[in-house]
Amino acid sequence: MRAELARLRDSIDNIDAAVVHMLAERFKCTQQVGHLKAAHQLPPADPSREAQQIARLRRLAENAKLDPAFAEKLLNFIIAEVIRHHESIADGAGQATGATGE
Numbered sequence: 001m002r003a004e005l006a007r008l009r010d011s012i013d014n015i016d017a018a019v020v021h022m023l024a025e026r027f028k029c030t031q032q033v034g035h036l037k038a039a040h041q042l043p044p045a046d047p048s049r050e051a052q053q054i055a056r057l058r059r060l061a062e063n064a065k066l067d068p069a070f071a072e073k074l075l076n077f078i079i080a081e082v083i084r085h086h087e088s089i090a091d092g093a094g095q096a097t098g099a100t101g102e
Ligand SMILES: O=C(O)C(=O)C[C@]1(C(=O)O)C=C[C@@H](O)C=C1
Pocket: 030, 033, 034, 044, 045, 046, 047, 049, 050, 053, 078, 079, 082, 083, 086
């Protein structure tokens, strides 16, 4: 039992590391989007884009046997942080960080 638990926890640790690295890459992209939007006076949030992302993620979650409501909550949580970053960039505090660290 102990060996099985240790094996599963190793996999969990690897998956958590992958999630962190993927999120870091996503935030690198969204920081660039934030600068583009600020440079072109576009609003930090784009609700129609978010609606498309949520619909797509819910479909992917269903196919992957993941609770679509959980997938939606997770995406909304991440996007809320991105919008916060976009607002900081637009306010001229573009170096401010949050979930991206530093
Ligand atoms: O695609 C954009 O316009 C973004 O700013 C990125 C992003 C996202 O994190 O995916 C964040 C905020 C928007 O409301 C929609 C999507």
